[in-house]
Amino acid sequence: MKESMSLFIKTMSLTEQAILLREEGLIYKEISDKLNVPLMTICNWTRHVQLTDEQKQIIKTNCFKKVSDFWLNKRLRKF
Secondary structure, eight states: OHHHHHHHHHTSOHHHHHHHHHHTTOOHHHHHHHHTOOHHHHHHHHTTOOOOHHHHHHHHHHHHHHHHHHHHHHHHHHO
């Protein structure tokens, strides 16, 4: 299943990939890094995407996890 999805993504344009990844709950920075496209370009390409409440919750959870991981790693480096 993952291989077929990977093959499918390779045939899509970068814009289509960005929209799909946004709908899957990735934050702009993750999409930018994954596609190697500037962050503002990702924002422009995906700003029209209407997210469901479930998708918004996934993004919110992903953002919270990223921030939590950042601060935890920062604290651990002090020791």
